Amino acid sequence: MPEFRRFPRAVAPHILLTAALVAVYALVLSSACSRSQRTDTIHATFVAVNGARDGFAVWDKNHQHAIMESARSREEGRDALARYREAQRPAIVEGFVVAYQTLAAAATASDDPSLKGAVAAAMHVIDAVKALTGGAP
Amino acid sequence: MTTKDAQRIMAIASSWLGAGETLAKAAASLLGARTEQQVVTYLETVIAIVDSIAAGLDGHADVESANDHIQTLNDLLAANDRQADADLDSRFPAGP
Numbered sequence: 001m002p003e004f005r006r007f008p009r010a011v012a013p014h015i016l017l018t019a020a021l022v023a024v025y026a027l028v029l030s031s032a033c034s035r036s037q038r039t040d041t042i043h044a045t046f047v048a049v050n051g052a053r054d055g056f057a058v059w060d061k062n063h064q065h066a067i068m069e070s071a072r073s074r075e076e077g078r079d080a081l082a083r084y085r086e087a088q089r090p091a092i093v094e095g096f097v098v099a100y101q102t103l104a105a106a107a108t109a110s111d112d113p114s115l116k117g118a119v120a121a122a123m124h125v126i127d128a129v130k131a132l133t134g135g136a137p
Numbered sequence: 138m139t140t141k142d143a144q145r146i147m148a149i150a151s152s153w154l155g156a157g158e159t160l161a162k163a164a165a166s167l168l169g170a171r172t173e174q175q176v177v178t179y180l181e182t183v184i185a186i187v188d189s190i191a192a193g194l195d196g197h198a199d200v201e202s203a204n205d206h207i208q209t210l211n212d213l214l215a216a217n218d219r220q221a222d223a224d225l226d227s228r229f230p231a232g233p
Contacts, residue, residue, distance in 0.1 A: 050206065054185040057213035064221035074229035081221055093214070097207050104203035 038115055042107050045122045049099045052126050056092065059133055092132055095125030 064081060071077030099121040106118035199205070 053206070053210050054213075057210065057217065058185045060214055061217040061220065064217055065224065068221050068225045068228065071225065071228075074225060074231075077225045077229065081218075081225070085218065089214070093210065096210055100203040100206045 038106075038110070041115060042103060042118065045119050046103050049096070049103065049122045049125065052129055053096055056096075056129050056133075059129075060089070063133075088132060092125065092128055095121075095128045099125045 064084065067080045067084060068077055071080060099118070102114070102118040102121040106114040109115075
């Protein structure tokens with residue numbers, strides 16, 4: 001049914017908007033450079049990335065289900081799933097890898113560039129997921 | 138109340154405001170949901186995001202264990218792949 005196939009695209013923006021809001025709040029509330037503010041910023045950004053990751057995993061599951069359901073043959077389904085997994089998803093996974101690694105680096109450092117880099121990486125992956133899922137704030 | 142306490146409260150409020158917004162949108166969307174699968178998907182999504190936020194706010198999440206979090210993502214996606222492949226095989230069984 002068309003409604004069902006479109007459905008995952010309708011869910012994703014809610015997840016991602018929530019995650020993005022948390023990250024933006026964290027950035028705005030904790031833009032100064034004291035140790036506690038830095039810790040709070042890193043933690044809030046980390047929670048946002050985790051939320052985006054878990055939301056993306058749910059979207060991925062339902063997106064693959066929709067691909068499977070729309071296939072007219074086994075071969076067509078396999079090809080469509082492979083295209084999604086190999087052409088679209090890797091960029092998102094790489095974005096999460098960068099976000100987590102830069103957050104970990106920022107947590108063990110005390111300089112501004114590492115903190116800004118971590119927040120930027122988090123926002124980048126959230127934006128990338130929004131672009132893939134068709135979500136918009 | 139210290140500045141840190143205030144920031145933490147604001148961070149929690151902001152997070153739950155976001156979760157609340159998600160829940161509100163999900164509830165509104167449920168009214169227009171047309172299939173049982175849609176309802177299940179909404180609930181799965183809401184539970185995932187709220188669980189994730191709650192775990193982070195409870196301090197269970199370790200920011201520095203990047204590899205663990207990346208592995209969690211890879212595990213989730215691998216499970217999704219296996220499920221989709223199995224569903225496809227079930228829908229189009231191989232011939233004799």
